[in-house]
Amino acid sequence: MIITPIEKHQCQAAKDVILSGFLERFGFIDHSLNPDIHDISREYDGAHHHFFIGRENNDIICTGAIRKESPDTYHIVRMSVQSPYRKRGLGRIMLKFLEEKAHSLGARSLILETNKQWSDAIRFYQNNGYIHKDEDEVSCYFEKEIPL
Numbered sequence: 001m002i003i004t005p006i007e008k009h010q011c012q013a014a015k016d017v018i019l020s021g022f023l024e025r026f027g028f029i030d031h032s033l034n035p036d037i038h039d040i041s042r043e044y045d046g047a048h049h050h051f052f053i054g055r056e057n058n059d060i061i062c063t064g065a066i067r068k069e070s071p072d073t074y075h076i077v078r079m080s081v082q083s084p085y086r087k088r089g090l091g092r093i094m095l096k097f098l099e100e101k102a103h104s105l106g107a108r109s110l111i112l113e114t115n116k117q118w119s120d121a122i123r124f125y126q127n128n129g130y131i132h133k134d135e136d137e138v139s140c141y142f143e144k145e146i147p148l
Contacts, residue, residue: 074102
């Protein structure tokens with residue numbers, strides 16, 4: 001898999017990867033939610049917020065993004081792997097890439113959230129060093145400190 005910053009012409013395909021994951025998980029798509037993916041190239045400007053795609057044979061098979069929350073904290077978002085490509089370690093590769101990118105931008109802490117019903121996602125983040133910090137009726141919140 002080759003990971004690159006998203007280009008404008010790839011935004012719809014990346015959005016489709018994310019939405020197909022929602023459809024698979026929830027059985028429907030609520031287009032009023034997730035406003036950050038309505039215009040990925042504008043929302044993820046490459047200055048404070050960065051969106052990446054994983055490609056194989058020019059197909060977008062994986063997405064991930066980081067959003068700057070403070071000078072030393074980045075929020076990992078939009079982690080998604082197309083269903084036929086799962087269980088190959090691609091999510092882990094994208095997560096490590098996002099962690100390294102955030103670190104290179106000055107991050108000392110990474111945060112993320114996932115749906116509390118998604119036990120596989122919770123295990124994935126815990127297995128990659130993320131500590132469960134909190135939860136509400138919908139989501140679990142995680143954090144990982146980046147050593148200096």
